[in-house]
Amino acid sequence: MTASQTTKYKAEPADQILVTPLDSLTLVYQRRSGITHIVAEPAPEILEAMGADALSVEEVAQRLAAQFDFDGTQATDIIYARLNELADLGLVERTHA
Amino acid sequence: MHEFRVQVGPAAFRIGSQWKRPLDQLAELYRDYPVPTVPDYSVRLESVSLLRRFIRPSVAIHGDYMLPDAAPLPLAQGLLAAEMAMNLQMALGWRRHLLLHASAVEKDGRALIMTGQSGSGKSTLAAMLGHRGWRFMGDEFVLIDLDKGDAVPFPRLISLKNEAIGAMMATALDGRFGPLMEATPKGDIRHLVPPADAIAAMAQPARPALLLFPSFGFEATVREVAPSEVFMRLTQASTNYVALGEKGFSTLTRFVQTVPARAIDYRDGIEAEALVNQLWAECA
Numbered sequence: 001m002t003a004s005q006t007t008k009y010k011a012e013p014a015d016q017i018l019v020t021p022l023d024s025l026t027l028v029y030q031r032r033s034g035i036t037h038i039v040a041e042p043a044p045e046i047l048e049a050m051g052a053d054a055l056s057v058e059e060v061a062q063r064l065a066a067q068f069d070f071d072g073t074q075a076t077d078i079i080y081a082r083l084n085e086l087a088d089l090g091l092v093e094r095t096h097a
Numbered sequence: 098m099h100e101f102r103v104q105v106g107p108a109a110f111r112i113g114s115q116w117k118r119p120l121d122q123l124a125e126l127y128r129d130y131p132v133p134t135v136p137d138y139s140v141r142l143e144s145v146s147l148l149r150r151f152i153r154p155s156v157a158i159h160g161d162y163m164l165p166d167a168a169p170l171p172l173a174q175g176l177l178a179a180e181m182a183m184n185l186q187m188a189l190g191w192r193r194h195l196l197l198h199a200s201a202v203e204k205d206g207r208a209l210i211m212t213g214q215s216g217s218g219k220s221t222l223a224a225m226l227g228h229r230g231w232r233f234m235g236d237e238f239v240l241i242d243l244d245k246g247d248a249v250p251f252p253r254l255i256s257l258k259n260e261a262i263g264a265m266m267a268t269a270l271d272g273r274f275g276p277l278m279e280a281t282p283k284g285d286i287r288h289l290v291p292p293a294d295a296i297a298a299m300a301q302p303a304r305p306a307l308l309l310f311p312s313f314g315f316e317a318t319v320r321e322v323a324p325s326e327v328f329m330r331l332t333q334a335s336t337n338y339v340a341l342g343e344k345g346f347s348t349l350t351r352f353v354q355t356v357p358a359r360a361i362d363y364r365d366g367i368e369a370e371a372l373v374n375q376l377w378a379e380c381a
Contacts, residue, residue, distance in 0.1 A: 022354070023325050
């Protein structure tokens with residue numbers, strides 16, 4: 001079992017961020033830190049799909065595949081990379097199952 | 098210690114100085130402005146040392162907000178030191194509005210805001226338009242109301258640099274100019290008192306209607322600027338965006354979502370005025 005399969009991710013609670021889409025980029029203001037993050041797709045879509053749940057990469061991919069037209073199994077690597085970027089920004093928390 | 102007080106837009110300043118002359122120059126140039134009773138900021142112009150008060154006098158800026166490495170200026174540039182000190186208080190201390198490093202003019206209750214690097218011509222353009230049918234609102238800072246989103250004027254003295262001095266002396270024939278200060282750290286500087294209507298209406302805000310990013314020195318072109326780029330450029334042009342927290346975010350996002358933005362290149366004032374009028378008719 002790889003690290004990506006055991007790690008769960010939890011998004012910053014929805015009431016703790018202000019999300020403003022602008023043309024090709026989306027602004028995410030984080031109340032806790034006072035930092036404004038400027039992100040591109042699919043980062044805002046990932047945050048929205050995660051809701052309040054602790055999810056594995058595969059579970060996030062499944063949720064996104066249900067909403068958007070793509071194969072969730074092929075997108076896992078991309079979503080794994082984006083989740084870790086969001087975690088480095090502090091917009092997603094890593095938890096271990 | 099000599100003292101001078103002045104109200105510029107919503108901000109009240111008290112300037113103290115060991116020398117009388119810079120304050121006399123300020124009092125003359127700001128003679129039509131209100132005199133506040135309770136200042137928001139206190140600024141002091143002091144000699145670098147006791148001896149330097151008399152021998153090659155040298156002015157150091159002290160105030161509520163300071164930059165520790167600000168170089169002292171010769172006494173002949175005391176007026177510039179006072180103006181720089183007032184700007185510094187605003188840039189570092191003001192929290193009542195979102196502060197944008199920009200110039201602005203008003204027509205029909207709506208504001209044209211111009212921002213850009215030093216040398217972009219935003220200050221000269223605002224000064225010129227202020228003498229050609231627009232109300233001058235400010236050449237250094239535009240204050241954005243945190244609740245309503247209106248632009249609030251900050252019409253301090255217009256600070257003209259280098260070639261802009263001659264250009265404005267030709268445009269503002271009845272203008273009141275301060276002393277010419279040569280070879281300052283910013284080049285040649287001469288202050289111009291804003292037109293009387295700008296001072297009389299300095300408490301009247303205007304609804305932002307058009308944002309321009311001017312660039313001087315290139316063939317006339319117009320480029321649309323996307324809201325995300327506007328947002329990034331304005332966070333860099335704001336000295337208090339981070340300090341305002343969530344209020345700053347909501348104020349700036351509303352601004353970029355509602356105010357159309359264009360980047361313009363121009364080679365002279367006539368070309369710039371034509372572009373401004375064209376874009377004002379199209380967008381504002």
